[in-house]
Amino acid sequence: MLTDPSAPKLGFLTKLLYGSGSIGYGIKDVAFRSFLLLYYNQVVGVRAELVSLAILVALVVDAISDPIVGQWSDNIRTRWGRRHPLMLASAIPAAGSMLFLFLPPAGMTDTQTFWYILVVGCCVRTFITFFEIPSSALAPELTSDYDERTSVASYRYFFAYLGGVGMAFLTLLVFLAPTDEYPVGQLNPGGYQTFAIVGAALMFAAILISSLGTLHRVKYFKMPPPPAKIGAVATLKQMGSTFSNKGFLAILAFGVLKYTSVGMTSALNIYFGTYFFEFSSAQLAILTIDSLVGAFLALFFAPFVSKKFGKRNAAFGLAIIAVCFASAPYLLRFAGLLFENGDPRLVAAVFFFSMLFQLCGVSSAVLTHAMIGDIVEESQLRTGRRSEGLFYAANTLMQKSTSGLGVFAAGMLVAFVGIDPGSDPRTLDPEIPRMLALVYVPALIVLYVGGAGLLFAYRIDRASHEANVAELARRERQSAAIAEQVPDPAE
Structure with a gap:
């Protein structure tokens, strides 16, 4: 589905409305990444390995549902286009299941709680998929320009961080503020319930605003021919060909x-903020802003480095730099070069390193998101099919690794070092969080550097992308010319 050449240029407002839908995804993401493990482990009292296992199994369900939704999104035909009907339909179930995730029934055993997290967590992730994948697949339909796609992707990532960081900041500063009953605010169960209520409402609003705000662009899309009706086996073969x-x-x-x-x-x-650096909930709230600052700067930084170095080279270099900044506070503490706990300068130092980590990491993610858009045309030349939904389904699954494989790894590390449910940071042996940092940093470096090296198998640059777009346009003109020469059988 190429965009009509006569379509007006994407304006700031359209990019803004398109990106705003990611607020809902950001809220879902921060719930799974930052709060779910701590809430069920330290507040509800469920073993960390059980909570992280439930989140991991939910990721396996995503691995099945995501490409199905992507394929469906590529193949449906309506007057509202291929994407918007699914996006609009996701609003109520996604927000509703998000609400219930932090409202578990009282009196459940660990096993019952495991199944509750698994079932409700699968619902949240599946329903948000019905928005996120079609919405992501809009990007290459909105524009085919090499640099414009980076700009569109940067808005999407900024709003995802705005939703996630904004909710994390509000939750830690207000909802989880210390009380007489809960002097460690992060252990206050009522705060998590308020987080769920506010988060669900914002998720619902963001999905509707973004979906309705981009609906006017559908008239500029060139609808591809309806797909041939084929069986399940042939469909799987097509999907395999696309993903190859x-x-x-x-x-x-x-x-x-x-x-x-x-x-x-x-x-x-x-965990590190609470047990390693011994920050208060207000200080943790301040530290959440580093992600938003980094994402905001990435709005301008990612397009700049893309133009200067190309998307792949910039994404690789930024990933390597990012892990250096992420590791710095822990390496400096081990070397005795970081401020001691309780020193007011410690918050500023951790904020500085984390902000630079977020700037580089988000910029790298923006570039890889745009790189997937460029693969759409290359794949179309090879297969004859526009498969934005399928490609972005896999991209969404990739992002969900944060709350699946990532949280599972975190839960295993917490269980390994022996941070028991309900541990009080004021009485916990300081060697335990130190051990957590000692196993965390090498794992972080191996994952980041190992992954970045794989990017060198990606070969599309500006010149090859523009050649792909030109060739598709040539084929479209050729097909149109042939169609004009073929007489109508009805005449």
Whole structure:
């Protein structure tokens, strides 16, 4: 589905409305990455390995549902286009299941709670998929320009961080503020319930605003011919042919490893903040802003480095730099070069390193998101099919590794070092969080650096992308000319 050449240029408002839908995804993401493990482990009292296992199994369900939704999104035909009906239909069930995730029935055993997290967690992830995948697949339909796609992707990532970071900041500063009953605010169960209520409402609003705000662009899309009706086996073969693109497989492998490390970091940040650096909930709230600052700067930084170095080279270099900044606070503490706990300068130092980590990491993610858009045309030349939904389904699954594989890894590390449910940071042996940091940093480096090296299998640059777009346009003109020469059988 190429965009009509007569379509007006994408304006700031359209990019803004398109990107705003990611607020809902960001809220879902911060719930799974940052709060779910701590809430069920330290507040509800369920073993960390059980909670992380439930989240991991939910990721396996995603692995099945995501490409199905992507394929469906590519193949349906309505007057509202291929994407918007699914996006609009997701609003109520996604928000409703998000609400119930943090409202478990009282009196359940560990096993019953495991199944509750698994079932409700699968509902949240599946229903948000019905928005996120079609919405992501809009990007290459909105524009085919090499640099414009980076700009569109940067808005999407900024709003995802705005939703996630904004909710994390509000939750830690207000909902989880210390009280007489809960002097460690992060252990206050009522705060998590308020988080769920507010988060579900914002998720519902974001999905509707983004879906309705981009609906006017549908009239500029050139609808591809209806797909041939084929059986399940043939459909799977088509999907396999689409996914066999080497550049896409390189991005997928990089993304799974990188996002696993991001998820592990997000889940452990609140543990490190609480037990390693001994921050208050207000200080943790301040530290959540580093992600938003980094994502905002990435709005401008990612397009700049894309133009200067190309998407692949910039994504690789930024991933390597990002892991250096992420590791710095822990390495400096081990070397005795970081401020001691309680020193007011410690918050500023951790904020600085984390902000630079987020800037580089988000910019790298923006570039790989745009790189997938460029694969769409290359794949179309080879297969004859536009498969944005399928490609972005795999991209969404890649991102969900943060709250699946990443949180599972975090839960295993927490269980391994022996942070028991309900541990009080004021009485916990300081060697335990130190041990957590000692096993976390090497794992982070291996995942990031190993994943980045895989990007060199991606070969599309500006010149080859523009050649692909030109060739598709030539084929379209040729098909139109042939169609004009063929007499109508009805005449």
